[in-house]
Amino acid sequence: MTRYKVLSLFSGAGGLDLGFVMTGKYEILVANDIKDYMARTYSINFKAKVTRGIKPGEFPQVVLGDVEHLDFSVLKGEDIDVIIGGPPCQDFSVLRASTAERGGILVKRGRLYVHFVRALVELQPKAFVFENVPGLTSANRGLAYKVIIDDFTNLRLRWSEIKKSLKGGGDNNSLGSSIRGYTLIFSEVVDATAFGVAQRRRRLIIVGLRNDLVKSRSVFELMAVFKKLLYRKYGLLQKYPLTTLEVFEGKVISELQDKYVEVMKEYDGVWEEVGTPKAWEWKKKVWDKLSFDVIKDYLFFNRIPTRREDELEEAINKHKEALREAGYYGKKVTEIRVRDRSLVPPPEPPEIREKIRMIPPGENYEFLVGSKWELRRKGVSQIYRRLNPLTPSYTVIAYGGGGMAMYHYERSRSALTIREKARLQSFPDEYVFTGSLSQMKAEVGEAVPPLMAKAIAEALAQLLDDIV
Incomplete structure (x- = not known):
């Protein structure tokens, strides 16, 4: 050869x-x-x-x-x-x-x-x-x-x-x-x-x-x-993209019904806690339209208009193939062992973590404008933006602080670890990153997905x- x-x-x-x-x-x-x-x-x-x-x-x-x-x-x-x-x-x-x-x-x-x-x-x-x-x-x-x-x-x-x-x-x-x-x-x-x-x-x-x-x-x-x-x-x-939930959990969406419901139910009532017009609008446009069926909501979030069972089944098989190719299938990212510091949670002030708790999946700092949890305003959509479990992530970046860390879809979590970002980039779990956390962030964020x-x-x- x-x-x-x-x-x-x-x-x-x-x-x-x-x-x-x-x-x-x-x-x-x-x-x-x-x-x-x-x-x-x-x-x-x-x-x-x-x-x-x-x-x-x-x-x-x-x-x-x-x-x-x-x-x-x-x-x-x-x-x-x-x-x-x-x-x-x-x-x-x-x-x-x-x-x-x-x-x-x-x-x-x-x-x-x-x-x-x-x-x-x-x-x-x-x-x-x-x-x-x-x-x-x-x-x-x-x-x-x-x-x-x-x-x-x-x-x-x-x-x-x-x-x-x-x-x-x-x-x-x-x-x-x-x-x-x-x-x-x-x-x-x-x-x-x-x-x-x-x-x-x-x-x-x-x-x-x-x-x-x-x-x-x-x-x-x-x-x-x-x-x-x-x-x-x-x-x-x-048309049917791989999701953040799948690469973090190491399973395809059809196997993640219970986990999906667990994640989303954590945000039940968040609009009342925040109390702003933006929060109530989210309830009307997003929360009230959820079925809490993982497949139906996957189609909703990814704006897939029709559901062809044969095509959807083939797509889910492709999801499994991609997870296997990356080495993620059957391996939850928080349970793997690595040879570097990529699973170390990034340092964050407690007050920021508390404010992030009030932002639901797919939303950013704008969700809190006008509330007591309001974050420093910036005109960039990725600022303090939480991942949606049923869509691909937004772009992993190499540099920038002040809300550019990328935020986990689980309400109890805040900024992603380097290893989680590496999975979003499709790096194998055995890939070793060196240097400080900021240097590892650059290594992952500047890369072409393998x-x-x-x-x-x-x-x-x-x-x-x-x-x-």
Whole structure:
């Protein structure tokens, strides 16, 4: 069986890489991150040596340091097949020229993005996977995204311009006409729920194949094949998503009737305790419409209009398959044993915990406005927002305090543990996180969900097997 060699850039704690490794079709030779705690976590989980600079023959390794200092030429003899990574693009700017005489657009490519492109130019892998935030497609009125797409597809023509963003202007003049560009077979924003992840998390995914591999194949055919392969396993979960209750309890919803009722009945009368118009409105629009049948309420909360018994049964089987794939089925998250501090409850002032008790599932700080439990107001929907047990979670984030911790659906609970967030991200329970609680939060929150990454990796491997 062919195993494709991978260079991973901006690797973080390894969520994207783990998905590739889980397929059994790839081996990560070199990973890289600038943060020491990220590199340490990566090293432990992938049994990779931490190095300073790329060391030939010492694989797997995770290079601690700035991507700017990586000498990719060291890897030319290794025949790297795939480059993966998500370079931060905050410093990418595209401005329209101010006068008609000058015309065109002015481009300042992000420093880190340029090094991702440099790796493609120097190593010319068979394929690449580029992931980023969905906002990249609309940044600078969509011009930044257009520049990136043009860079990938016209790499030979664009390289002389791109390398000007490198310190010293780059030293790759000898490459010249040997540089090959890439055919983009996928460039869309995807949601992690479609891959068996119990979290609403949208990411831009761009997948490219080196032009010479495409040959006479129709680009539209390759795009259609890749998309079909990508969604073939859990496509039904776009309509019937996995829930927070399932990943925390380690069971599918049809097995959680009693637990669901126990959770929701804790909030009986909360509208009277809070006493605000918002609270009474919630009673009318949510509480009074609940049947306390776990399946009926699952359909209600996820706005699934019709109930087809055969389709629903298939969806629940897919839920079980996803739980098994992640290693959660039959394992309640609060009862597992871990080798790190990820089950340690985050510290919280007692007065905050008491106020959180007054917020029901799916609601946030706004529920308490005007009551004696009112929390500091902020215009962000995730502030002091409690999870709904029968829906996917909202997006797990890496940074931020003051109500951004994510809050458990059980009334007696407050902020989630790192391990609970890791389950929402689909990390295996045996995955070890290192550093302080805030550093572990960043490791989990910055990651690509491994199950989503695995689906991307499987689709790419099957395509490569077919055309290489």
